[in-house]
Amino acid sequence: MSPLEPRDRGGTAILARLVRHRRLVWALIRRDVGARFAGSRLGFFWSLANPAIQLASYGVIFGLIYGAGVTAARPGEPGLVPALFCGLWPWWAFSDGTLRGHSSLVDQSALLKRFAMPAEVCIVAAATAAFLLQIVGFLLFLVVFALLGVLTPHAGWLLLPVVVVAELVFVNVLALVLAPLYLVVRDTGYLVSAALTVGFFASPVLFTLDALPGWLRTIAKLNPMAAVIGFYRVSVLGDAWPPATAIAALVGATVALLIAGLALLTRLGDVLDEYW
């Protein structure tokens, strides 16, 4: 590989570079996953145990303590736990991917000093690795729920790969914007974690959109993650499709973030290496 990157200008050049370096992206993903579990014997188990405990806790709180629960109020709906499952796990995949992608250029500065690689390769690999780890957990639990009879497999499940890819793309374009900013101005770290906390409660993770009062629903529909989580519920639970506004918000946000991220990387391309 010739590590010297030509002084590519423009977003398409950056995307072309990502495709050209796909092997490098894959190697980084494997390294990232390996690094996560290095030195612990039951690494992958722990990565599943924590979400499982959270899922059980929310199930107990909403199912037993608050009684009726959130979605169980509607007749003919699947149970509370599957509904939470389709909200929580996609959210964890989103927030893990965003956080890791966001801090990737800082976390990997040792690698960036040693191996010649474009910044976007590092960002996409970190975001994708963290995202996929959560999705693997999601799929495993999906199988477990199916075996236990909590969920019944149906044709909608075939949509899942498309849903996962849509979320993956969203996470990556978000990371492309956040990572260069965090590298240059560390203050964004606090903003991102605060935004994720707000986002968790603002997204239909613990509730569904139609449980909201009218005016609140209008605002909540503008959240791209409302569409993402809606897609998971469509595919896994056979729920109704998320509102068109939410889908438009997701598509619009993805395109806007992609354009912003590529512009940022193009603009900062020559100076980013000063910071790692």
Next chain:
Amino acid sequence: MSDPNAIVARGLTKSYAAPDGRWLRRERIRGVTDVSFTLRRGGSLAVIGRNGAGKSTLLRMLAGLSRPSAGELRLEGSTGSLLDLGAGFLEEWSGEQNARVALALLGLAPVRVRAAARFVAEFSELGDFLAQPVRIYSAGMRLRLAYSIAVTAEPEILIADEVLSVGDESFQRKCSHHILEHLARGGTMVLATHNLYQAERLCDAAIWLDDGRARMQGACHEVTKRYQAAIDERERAADAESAARRSASAPALLHVEGTTRADEPVTVPFGTVLRIGVGCVDGARLEIRRVDGTLVTALPAPGRGTVEIASPALLPGRYAVRLLGAAGARAPLDELWLDCVGERRELGTVHLEHQWM
């Protein structure tokens, strides 16, 4: 592949944001300014200069680890960097696992990684340690592993930074041997070093960086000679003060015949016989050192007299002749400087009478 040049650099410049604590940073510090050179395929270039002269910044740009702020840079052929060796290992992973990932990160196709990992195992000589986590490696072992990984793919252009001055001696020899082989095979190299001997031995061209700019570039021995002269001058300026203090109090005990102290440093053309008059005390020693401190000889002085150094052996460079008192006394009784001049291609400090058969 018709291009005979491996590296073409035109007006390379790298500047850095000066962290001045303001929100919008406008000040830029120049790391490297307007450096141009071409290096033909199979050539080797030494980058010399003081600490902070911009050697590493230049090399990082050549290795593709940082982008030039201005200027043009073209490299023909695969590049292997020996910069920051040992960075980027995962501490909990074994040497073997780290090697495999690093090879993939260097762009090796998966089918080639297995063979390359075998090469790493062989070249690094780490044996059973390869299965151990890198966390327990010594600095030398890390270096061996990193060096082996970096050269496995046999890059056409090696970018190295003082690499031969670290690690244990046997591995240093191995690296040195490997680099010579690389050059013999027609490989290209850029080496940043403080070791002028190494530069002259391994490189045919040199570039002398001073404050980010190329102060001189050309044939390696020419550049290193001028650079050495500049260092000598600086060290002598520092020495001159102490010498002046000394000579004010002590009588002159040393002189080169046919000269006076005003002639210092005494110019000695290569090939002339050197006669040094010694006004001596008992138990004294006459020492000749090159300016960098290398001891050429220490002669016991039998008393007052003249020592005639019959074989005109000192190679071009600056030398100090010191008269030292009884054992234990550190400060010389007297000292004078010689400037040996002449055109010689030999390296080292002394010329040995020799003949090629």
